[in-house]
Amino acid sequence: MIIDEIDRKILVELKENGKQSLRELAKKVNLSSPSVTERVRRMESEGIIKGYTIDIDYKKLGYGVDCIIEVTLRSGDYEKFRKKISEYPKAEFCYRIAGQACYLVKLRLKSLDEIEEFINEITAYAGTVTHIVLSTVEIKWNVLERREDK
Numbered sequence: 001m002i003i004d005e006i007d008r009k010i011l012v013e014l015k016e017n018g019k020q021s022l023r024e025l026a027k028k029v030n031l032s033s034p035s036v037t038e039r040v041r042r043m044e045s046e047g048i049i050k051g052y053t054i055d056i057d058y059k060k061l062g063y064g065v066d067c068i069i070e071v072t073l074r075s076g077d078y079e080k081f082r083k084k085i086s087e088y089p090k091a092e093f094c095y096r097i098a099g100q101a102c103y104l105v106k107l108r109l110k111s112l113d114e115i116e117e118f119i120n121e122i123t124a125y126a127g128t129v130t131h132i133v134l135s136t137v138e139i140k141w142n143v144l145e146r147r148e149d150k
Contacts, residue, residue, distance in 0.1 A: 001046045006031065010039055011049070012144050018052040058108055065109040066092075066133035069118070070101035075125045078102070084122065090114065101129070 003011075009029045013020070026036040043049045058064075073081055085094045085105060092106040107118060112132075119128050 001042075001048065003043075003048070007039055007043065008144050010036065011043070012142070014040075014049070014052075015142070015144070062110050063108045065112060065115070067107050067109065067115055068131045068133065069105045069107065069115075070129040070131075071103040071105055071122065072101045072127045072129075073103075073125060074127060077125055081122070081126065088118070090118075102126075 006029055010025065013025055013028050022037050022040065023033050025040075026033045029036065031039075040049065071081065081103065085091050085103070088107075090107050090109055092108050094106075095104045096102065097104050107115065109115060115130060119130070122128070
């Protein structure tokens with residue numbers, strides 16, 4: 001499927017506020033509501049728009065510790081780790097990566113003790129390097145918005 005500039009604008013607007021009405025969205029991208037509705041439905045059916053989410057402030061819910069853990073499997077038992085991490089309720093994401101480590105995992109936790117618990121659970125078959133997140137830098141540009149490189 002080919003995405004044009006109007007589709008990009010629609011995606012940028014939906015990423016900013018997925019809760020807005022299609023009528024509001026149409027005004028922002030200067031199209032009719034039926035045209036925007038058709039474009040959004042097409043991108044949904046093609047799987048470009050996979051869903052609509054909310055941005056949750058996890059710190060206000062008591063999850064004040066974020067960490068990123070590099071996991072290096074010693075035994076090569078990738079399926080065992082994939083099963084473990086896919087069912088681990090405090091994992092936000094897990095990427096299989098190239099380099100010294102095998103996986104990069106982000107955990108969202110209530111305390112540092114929970115990091116130790118996770119490491120203890122996988123230490124029999126994996127080594128870890130843990131990075132505690134101190135703060136987040138807001139990224140103002142995304143891949144959908146084109147920038148002129150000069």
